[in-house]
Amino acid sequence: MVDESTKKTLSKIPLLKTKAGPRDKDLWVQRLKEEYQSLIQYVQNNKSADNDWFRLESNKEGTKWFGKCWHVQDMLKYEFDVEFDIPVTYPTTAPEIALPELDGKTAKMYRGGKICLTDHFKPLWARNVPKFGIAHAMALGLGPWLAVEIPEMIEKGVVKYNEKE
């Protein structure tokens, strides 16, 4: 259900300890610190594996997250805005990661550009509460989604390369 390389990536992301959601005041701050630590480590892992593929930041409260993710194909970099809210029931429920600009361009999305995850994601997440955090959601959810969906959208011509930078 999870391929070997994802598994390996996953095993190198530090697990979280604190089970707290955004309504839990002080405990949430502790959880948020762990989220950042885990994310920083994951981005560093990606960089050293020459597979840097996203950046994220949050508002002060850590309830709204936004950033960029990208997919490289044929030497071209396709970049997309990422955003999601931390639900009140986090970390029992995973964040619903969205790529708003792709809304309506693929059937593998729910309203607002929320990506449609595989049947395996939720059980896996549920089994790993509260150890999995945002970094794990990115590695298990958005990463594989991009790898499958973006090439397909490029092929169909619904995603085109923009020369940004």
Added chain:
Amino acid sequence: MSSSSDLELKVQRLESKLKEAQELLEHERRKNEGAVTKREKIGQMSAEVIDSNPYSRLMALQRMGVVENYERIRQMSVVVVGVGGVGSVTAEMLTRCGVGKLVLFDYDKVELANMNRLFFTPDQAGMSKVQAAAMTLQDINPDTQIETYNYNITTVDNFDNFCKIIANGSLTGGPVDLVLSCVDNYEARMAINTACNELGQTWFESGVAENAVSGHIQLIVPGVTACFACAPPLVVASQIDEKTLKREGVCAASLPTTMGIVAGMLAQNTLKKLLGFGTVSYYLGYNAMQDFFPTMRIKPNPTCDDSNCRTKQLEMKDRPQTPTGAANKEDEEDVVHEDNDWGISLVGENEPDVEPEEKEIATGIKLAYTVPAPTSDDGGDLVQDTELSLEELQRQMGNL
């Protein structure tokens, strides 16, 4: 050359077509002038059997002895979360039944892709679902008070407001009588569960499978029955092999039939609960492939993840053993599987990659997946304690 009788027939047909067109035109003209008879508000439900009384057939329930006091429905307030394929139809049924107040929550818009389901019409595409629904419902029955909220209840900002409405949203400013979950995702269900456990609010969960051939409703009385977090979600076995279910290029399928049936089951049990007749089902499933309707009752999990659920369970233990009010008159026959040890599964702790074993809870009902018992010792690397403040970490992240 056509004979004169042929011509006569043609003229007759044309005349009747013309008459139809004239009627339609007249209706449209009067509608534009605002002259189409809008139903006036009715102060009291009458049992009088005349064509102009919208409540005559409902009040007949009382005359027939099915419902003791039907008019009580006018004091009832119901929250409907999710006004999609199930929620909109449920809301329409309750509106037609004359419920006192409906509070609708949804953050979605009406789309043409929704037209395979009931209730919404193509001209409403682009409108918010709650607004479009409120318009139609208000037209159908001006006696029902309709309140709408166009937001996502799972975010921190909206959740508190959502809780306030459950706690103070009734016609008398108290807690609403029932919350109906008609949402299509786990996150929203868990948010409703969290709110209702916190407030001690009785609610119905409902759902239709993404393959459109099964569905269920479930009554949740905090502390008395299993809450939504007591166990992984329950699903009706659809007899479709998951491995042959193709999911390429699609997220979900839907049918107006399955959704209408589930909405009917939900509205029916809502009426029974509100008006105290018949037996309210704790769990009622629908398997469309076999036309099978499994029922069962599930006890709460003493080690539920939700602390409010656990607290409510302790409170309920101290009370005499005639809880729920669901099965008002007759005692619900106890369905087996009471000693199901929730949360403890057969899956070994170090094999999360194995497909979960299908664990049947009652005939035709199983857990969506299993979760191993929490283990104190984990193989993986945990984050280390850090001296850095949150701000420093945020800065570090920004500098990557």
